[in-house]
Amino acid sequence: MDKINFKLRRNLFLLGIVIVMVSIYCQRDVTPGNELKYMSIVDDAISKNNYFVFYNQGVAYADKPPLYFWIIMLIKKIFGYYSAVGIGLFSIIPTIITSFSMKNLTKDHLNEEESFLAMGMLLTTILFLGMALTLRMDILMTMFIILALESFYKIYHGENKSYHIYLMYFYIFLGVFTKGPVGMIFPIITIGLFLFREKKLKLLKELKLLKGLILLLILFLGWFIAIYLEGGKSYLYDLTINQTIGRTHNSFSHAEPFYYYFKVIWVDFLPWSLLFIGTFIISFKKKLEKISIERFLSSAIIGHIVIMSLISGKLELYLIPIYPFITFYTILIIKKINQEKVWQGSILPFSIIMTFILPIYLIVSKFIKLPIGSSISLYIGLLLASMFGVISLIGIKKIKFYQGCWGIILGMLILLFTLSFKIPEINKDLGLKVLATNGKEVFKGGNLKNYYSFNFRSASGMDVYLGEKVIDLKDIKDLKKIITNKQIVLFVRSKDVKRNKDLVRILDNMHFIWRSNKYVLYTNKK
Numbered sequence: 001m002d003k004i005n006f007k008l009r010r011n012l013f014l015l016g017i018v019i020v021m022v023s024i025y026c027q028r029d030v031t032p033g034n035e036l037k038y039m040s041i042v043d044d045a046i047s048k049n050n051y052f053v054f055y056n057q058g059v060a061y062a063d064k065p066p067l068y069f070w071i072i073m074l075i076k077k078i079f080g081y082y083s084a085v086g087i088g089l090f091s092i093i094p095t096i097i098t099s100f101s102m103k104n105l106t107k108d109h110l111n112e113e114e115s116f117l118a119m120g121m122l123l124t125t126i127l128f129l130g131m132a133l134t135l136r137m138d139i140l141m142t143m144f145i146i147l148a149l150e151s152f153y154k155i156y157h158g159e160n161k162s163y164h165i166y167l168m169y170f171y172i173f174l175g176v177f178t179k180g181p182v183g184m185i186f187p188i189i190t191i192g193l194f195l196f197r198e199k200k201l202k203l204l205k206e207l208k209l210l211k212g213l214i215l216l217l218i219l220f221l222g223w224f225i226a227i228y229l230e231g232g233k234s235y236l237y238d239l240t241i242n243q244t245i246g247r248t249h250n251s252f253s254h255a256e257p258f259y260y261y262f263k264v265i266w267v268d269f270l271p272w273s274l275l276f277i278g279t280f281i282i283s284f285k286k287k288l289e290k291i292s293i294e295r296f297l298s299s300a301i302i303g304h305i306v307i308m309s310l311i312s313g314k315l316e317l318y319l320i321p322i323y324p325f326i327t328f329y330t331i332l333i334i335k336k337i338n339q340e341k342v343w344q345g346s347i348l349p350f351s352i353i354m355t356f357i358l359p360i361y362l363i364v365s366k367f368i369k370l371p372i373g374s375s376i377s378l379y380i381g382l383l384l385a386s387m388f389g390v391i392s393l394i395g396i397k398k399i400k401f402y403q404g405c406w407g408i409i410l411g412m413l414i415l416l417f418t419l420s421f422k423i424p425e426i427n428k429d430l431g432l433k434v435l436a437t438n439g440k441e442v443f444k445g446g447n448l449k450n451y452y453s454f455n456f457r458s459a460s461g462m463d464v465y466l467g468e469k470v471i472d473l474k475d476i477k478d479l480k481k482i483i484t485n486k487q488i489v490l491f492v493r494s495k496d497v498k499r500n501k502d503l504v505r506i507l508d509n510m511h512f513i514w515r516s517n518k519y520v521l522y523t524n525k526k
Contacts, residue, residue, distance in 0.1 A: 029431025036461035053231030094143035189303035256314035274346035354389030381418025436465035
């Protein structure tokens with residue numbers, strides 16, 4: 001009976017997570033930075049019947065492999081449009097699979113309640129949850145990485161079924177095919193470091209390295225031949241050399257110092273930062289790792305952080321693959337530590353914030369104009385989150401670890417679900433669909449459609465909504481020339497209007513159409 005009740009609680013929690021994620025995807029517009037750009041790239045690929053070679057506004061886009069673009073193509077084929085929920089399923093489902101894969105990996109050392117708590121903590125870690133709510137390929141790649149390492153660990157523990165070996169290599173390929181070299185680097189570094197620490201490098205022979213290498217070569221060769229036939233030598237060079245070596249040393253993109261990740265993880269691991277980092281430090285200081293699974297998880301964490309720190313190009317999301325490992329590692333180790341000293345202090349700050357989230361909102365909204373308005377439903381959601389904050393505080397006071405953590409987890413879920421219904425209020429600034437729709441109305445019913453933007457690079461992605469290219473102008477002289485000779489719609493960022501006096505003088509002689517906090521729309525059409 002207890003087992004049935006536990007499974008019911010776990011399934012209800014996972015259902016709640018999925019409902020929250022789907023609710024957010026249903027409510028929100030796609031963001032211009034990457035999500036809208038990917039759709040624009042796919043539009044271009046569909047128009048050219050390209051499946052391996054991609055272009056962004058006429059420029060070769062070899063930054064990402066094709067798998068995620070194929071998924072976006074598939075969703076458009078099924079729905080007839082770019083469904084955020086449809087594409088989002090390829091972040092949501094990998095999130096759940098990743099959680100269960102980690103549960104399977106640690107099943108001999110964590111009981112059901114402990115695994116369940118680890119899953120809850122993972123799914124409410126801010127950056128990991130954020131990536132699950134983003135139309136990107138990072139969570140999908142993470143899933144393939146963890147499936148590859150799960151297959152390896154089964155081999156390590158004597159499950160000598162040959163398909164585990166081939167699955168491992170196939171998952172490694174899919175990781176690369178999803179986002180690039182990290183899909184291969186992470187598993188290789190983890191396996192190598194783990195076997196070195198275990199003093200079992202001879203086990204490499206059991207991984208059938210030659211057969212695995214041949215399998216990978218066949219898969220990569222097939223992919224590279226397809227690229228060469230579709231895009232030629234220059235695109236293949238850009239994908240294989242420029243996008244790997246170019247990002248590794250003296251990166252042309254996202255260059256940061258060596259210590260970058262040690263600076264950002266304190267925020268990215270919230271609300272569990274102190275618990276994760278504190279447990280990890282104490283584990284190594286007191287040499288608490290006693291079993292192979294603990295060394296396996298820490299090898300994944302250490303190996304990836306070191307390698308990513310050595311690489312010149314850095315982004316916070318590049319550490320996403322370690323999040324499942326640090327979460328389950330924490331639950332494994334915390335049982336060996338004097339818990340009262342570690343976990344009470346580490347989760348107390350966020351429990352207090354959760355408890356007072358309603359008065360915090362009321363005070364902040366008095367002094368700062370927030371992007372969302374007040375409502376009864378918002379107050380109810382904040383009140384419920386506060387109640388779970390109180391439950392967490394009571395758990396901390398009574399030294400009940402699970403209650404202390406679950407109060408935070410469930411409070412965060414309620415808060416997210418409540419805020420999801422406020423997303424339509426910020427869509428006009430979150431994405432570009434509302435801006436594009438208003439711009440399209442200007443030329444409604446006419447054949448002449450001239451769309452321009454000024455100093456607004458991401459506006460080019462609005463071709464997905466407009467069906468026409470948006471030309472971005474950088475020089476104010478070019479803008480003057482264009483409006484003298486053409487009737488246009490002009491998309492401008494509000495911050496440029498505030499700081500560019502020459503732009504303001506031009507806009508004074510145009511017709512104002514629409515504005516939001518971030519964007520302004522003008523036309524010279526009579």
